[in-house]
Amino acid sequence: MHKKKSEDLKSLAGAHLSDHLTSRHTERTRALFNDSEELVKLAEKWKNVAPDKAQGHLFEQMEVLNFNYDALKKDSDLFARTTASMGLPTDPVDIIITRGKKTVREVQAKSCNSAARSVFALSQEKYDEMARLAPADQHEMIEKLLDQRIKAGTLKASDYEKTREHLQKSLSHENVSSTGTNYEQSLAATDAKIAETISDQVKLKSALTDMHKSGQQAGQLGAIISGSTSVITSSYDFYKGTKSIGETLSSITIDAAKGYATGYTVTAMSKGITHGTSHFLGQSASKALTRSNAPIAIAAGVVAASKSIASFIKGDIDEEKLLDEISHTAITSTASFYYGALGQVAIPIPVVGAMVGASIGYFVGHMLHQSSLIALGESQIVKEAKLRRLAIEEMCLSLIPQIRNQRIAFEAQLKKHFNERETEFHIAFMQLDSSLEDWSPNGFVSGLEKINLQFGKTLQFKTFEEFDDFMQTNEAFEF
Structure with a gap:
């Protein structure tokens, strides 16, 4: 139990630290959830307007949605928003791209039912140095039309030159891109059901991306923590002569690999719980749950219980030991969650309060389990008492x-x-x-x-x- 307690504590501490280090992924994913919900709201808002007119609003939002998803995948700090979602529907700028609080790109987006109309709509003097964005399937034709009109020397030739200079096939800045949206795609999105399907798909992709990227960082941290601990203990065993150099290196490698797997799984699962709650219960409930550290405690408990079940299946432990370990996990996880939330209130320092509280909670839960004051099912002490009673x-x-x-x-x-x-x-x-x-x-x-x-x-x-x-x-x- 001592070794298991040590592993559980390292897993718990690593999960809290990883959650803090990967919070930017989670916040960006929450923002993508908002972007997705905005798409559904727009489809509902413009449902009584002719689809070829309403699709322009959906076009802007789909470009923003895909741009922000690409930024999440590439761990970029760029973020795009439509001015309409910011309460500025008549602003000359349709989309802004920001880095922190600084605007790094202004974009004018037009989606018309033909390339010629899109060219004319984009080529206005008031758009000045803005990037110009049109449906991706019209891009080649728009380039040809612009080149022809510039060459012909029309009255709007200078405006066409500006459009040609700043034309984009997709919403992009630096290495982040939306990959483009076709006219038919934005037209289809005016149907609220299709918009909701697109929204759910983006939410799922975003959540899985956050789980994977956060899991990777947590796995690396877990490997460092477990590997460092193993270096100390294994080196000491080697010094005493109880392990050979090969056994020492093997032990360090295995412990680091286990640390990576545990860190990845716990963090990925906790992020999944967070985003699942956000999807089904809303952002407010998700944020409240995250602040209480409940996803971490639940994920750590599930992983610990899964390890015990795996050991039982392999025959390493018997049914009685399995029940005892699961009971221990359930009690310590609950205590860690309770005291973790209390610790964060008592010590309002990011990560520190939660880690201290969760560690104290773990020891309290361990003590309760060992004392048999609380247990799932009958504890070993109770079973032994029953046997003694029968004998008597x-x-x-x-x-x-x-x-x-x-x-x-x-x-x-x-x-x-x-x-x-x-x-x-x-x-x-x-x-x-x-x-x-x-x-x-x-x-x-x-x-x-x-x-x-x-x-x-x-x-x-x-x-x-x-x-x-x-x-x-x-x-x-x-x-």
């Missing part, structure tokens, strides 16, 4: 008349004993919660001491000062 009953069958009175008295004392312990536990846990709210280390240690006393044990340190003094000595720490 068999021994007493021949002495039933004499045992009956003794048993009644014994049960009364037993009930009183456990009632008293329950009260002590309740007081101790109230003290633990109170100490976390007041950020009182000595109060927390005092609460743990009360719990230990119920099992006939005592803590090595009674105050934080004693622990601090010990840490300044050369004595070895004993678990």
